[in-house]
Amino acid sequence: MAAAIALGCVAALATTLVAKSGASSTALPDWSGQWENVGATPDATGGFNQTLEQVLKQMEWSPPLNAATKAKVDAMQAKERKRLEAVARGEDPGGAFTACTFGYPGLMLDTPLMFEVLVTPKETALIFSSREIRHIYTDGRPHTPKDDLWATPWGDSIGHWEGQTLVMDTIAVKDPYGPEDSGSNVSAFGDVEGFLTIGILTQQAHFIERMRMIDPGHLEDQMTIIDPANLTAPWHMKRTYERVAHIHRMVYEDCEGEDRNPVVNGKFTLTPPPPDTPVGSSAPNSAAPAPSAPPK
Amino acid sequence: MSRARNHALIAIVGVAAALTATPALAHHSFAMFDQSRKVTVQGTVKDFRWSNPHVFIQLLVKNDAGGEDEWSIEMTSPEHLARVGWRPGTLKAGDKITLVLHPLRDGTIKGGQYLSGIGPDGQALLGSPASPGEGK
Numbered sequence: 493m494a495a496a497i498a499l500g501c502v503a504a505l506a507t508t509l510v511a512k513s514g515a516s517s518t519a520l521p522d523w524s525g526q527w528e529n530v531g532a533t534p535d536a537t538g539g540f541n542q543t544l545e546q547v548l549k550q551m552e553w554s555p556p557l558n559a560a561t562k563a564k565v566d567a568m569q570a571k572e573r574k575r576l577e578a579v580a581r582g583e584d585p586g587g588a589f590t591a592c593t594f595g596y597p598g599l600m601l602d603t604p605l606m607f608e609v610l611v612t613p614k615e616t617a618l619i620f621s622s623r624e625i626r627h628i629y630t631d632g633r634p635h636t637p638k639d640d641l642w643a644t645p646w647g648d649s650i651g652h653w654e655g656q657t658l659v660m661d662t663i664a665v666k667d668p669y670g671p672e673d674s675g676s677n678v679s680a681f682g683d684v685e686g687f688l689t690i691g692i693l694t695q696q697a698h699f700i701e702r703m704r705m706i707d708p709g710h711l712e713d714q715m716t717i718i719d720p721a722n723l724t725a726p727w728h729m730k731r732t733y734e735r736v737a738h739i740h741r742m743v744y745e746d747c748e749g750e751d752r753n754p755v756v757n758g759k760f761t762l763t764p765p766p767p768d769t770p771v772g773s774s775a776p777n778s779a780a781p782a783p784s785a786p787p788k
Numbered sequence: 789m790s791r792a793r794n795h796a797l798i799a800i801v802g803v804a805a806a807l808t809a810t811p812a813l814a815h816h817s818f819a820m821f822d823q824s825r826k827v828t829v830q831g832t833v834k835d836f837r838w839s840n841p842h843v844f845i846q847l848l849v850k851n852d853a854g855g856e857d858e859w860s861i862e863m864t865s866p867e868h869l870a871r872v873g874w875r876p877g878t879l880k881a882g883d884k885i886t887l888v889l890h891p892l893r894d895g896t897i898k899g900g901q902y903l904s905g906i907g908p909d910g911q912a913l914l915g916s917p918a919s920p921g922e923g924k
Contacts, residue, residue: 534868536915537903538818579819582893592841606871621867736871743870746840752862753820760820762892762899764844764860767835 521656521705523609526736530710532604533737540604548680548689551601551729555678555691561722564692584755592622592747595645595668595676597699599624600713601729602679605745606736609711616651616658621745628660635663643695645676654702662699678717678727694721709735818862821890821901829859829900830886836879838866845879845902847887860899861889872915883908 530550531542542550557565578585594603599620607620614631628651635641636648645668651660665676675694697719706712710732717727753760831849845861863869866876879885885907889900905913 528871534864534871534915536863536869536872536874536913537901538864538868580823582819582822584819605867738873739870743867744840745865745867752842752844759894761894762820762860762862762897764846764862764899765837765839767837767846768839 520611520613520653523611523705523711526606526608526739526742527711527733528606528736529601529603530732530734533734534604544680544689551680551731553680553689553729554727555689556723556725556727557691558722558724561692565690568690568692582759584758584760592745593624593645593668594620594622595624596626596647596662596665597676597678597715597717599626599646600701600715601731606742607733608742611658619742621742622747623744628658630658635661643675647699657702657704660699660701660703662701663697664695665693665697665699666695675719675722691727692722693717693719696721706732818890818901820892820894821862822893823890825891826888826903827891827900828886828888830884831856831859833879833881833883833885834858835881836876838876841865843869843874845885845887847885849898857898860897861887861902862899863902869915874914878914879907885913 529547531540531547533541535541547553575585594605599605599607599618599622603620603622605621607618610617610619614629616628616630618626618628620626624646626646626649628649630651630653632652633650635650641648641664643664643666645666647662647665649660649662651658653659666672667674667676673695675692675697678691678693680689697717700716700718702714704712713731713733715729715731717723717729719727752763752765754763755761829847829849831847833845834848835844835846837844837846843863843866845863847859847861848856849859851857885905887900887905888903890903891900892898907913
């Protein structure tokens with residue numbers, strides 16, 4: 493009898509804990525696999541499959557920038573066009589860097605990289621091929637207390653489940669390459685053309701996302717950005733992700749690798765990497781299924 | 789329409805976006821290639837170098853003097869190529885292939901940016917535009 497009561501108490505406690513986490517583990521959606529921004533399917537040349545216009549339409553792009561922020565954007569774009577003209581001439585405009593940190597919200601909006609979504613009862617992790625991870629805590633905790641909070645390129649995220657929709661709340665985001673007091677930037681696709689659609693945010697920007705699976709092949713993220721210092725109204729946009737073809741496991745980017753394009757006398761040059769020893773040729777598991785083998 | 793972009797340019801514009809004076813440390817750019825020109829080269833694969841940040845094909849191409857030049861053909865990243873269907877073993881030393889590329893602006897260096905190709909089996913390489921030479 494005592495044992496039965498004890499078991500009952502344990503079961504009740506477990507139920508309470510699961511309820512606090514927002515959903516039972518069996519109710520959580522399966523978003524496994526690799527995902528990419530619709531429009532960011534690459535080809536072998538470095539190009540992608542949609543135009544900027546298509547991406548802007550998909551995102552419902554309409555940044556409500558205030559006048560001061562719009563003026564900053566205009567100045568940045570004018571400066572950037574001059575830099576791009578130099579690049580087009582094969583010249584080094586200076587200011588390049590080695591890192592491959594995209595940061596939030598670019599990871600969700602303008603990255604050409606793929607990602608995985610690891611859903612657990614207490615946390616959902618979004619894992620990107622740039623090796624950046626967004627930790628979305630869904631265990632009921634609040635944001636990091638003010639005295640412990642500091643801005644990072646990925647921000648401070650908490651979330652909860654509303655049925656099969658993950659509601660994410662993110663604050664304290666800074667540009668990965670900006671000065672310490674800079675906020676984040678938002679662009680339509682993070683590329684040369686997309687940069688020309690940039691929106692500038694402060695570190696006080698507040699991001700609310702609603703992510704859900706709209707069909708077995710697509711995830712959707714509806715994002716609202718609240719930043720009264722730079723925006724005249726909350727900024728709503730939408731991004732859709734599709735399953736990545738051809739692969740069934742993560743392949744990592746590494747922009748911090750060797751400098752393959754050293755600048756000599758102000759001009760870019762080309763230095764191929766040294767040859768590698770084929771790792772599969774003598775490895776004991778070389779007969780294992782190829783990386784492309786689909787999961788069973 | 790294929791869009792001309794790559795991580796190098798992302799990196800370059802990213803700095804501008806931040807309005808900082810980050811020193812030039814390294815470059816992963818396609819600016820050294822003449823985007824207005826396309827050339828076709830036939831040769832034998834010496835190495836297929838599957839590495840970050842960009843993949844390279846080292847191709848031995850016969851020259852007018854009767855010898856061979858080693859061309860360095862820069863591709864996009866392993867992550868992007870894998871999503872197209874390429875693998876580290878897609879090309880092997882000894883493969884006879886034909887490539888279309890944007891050549892280096894500096895003609896004294898043999899190399900270019902990959903656009904499309906015909907593999908050793910006579911078929912278009914994965915991720916190539918519909919017909920070779922129709923890349924960006």
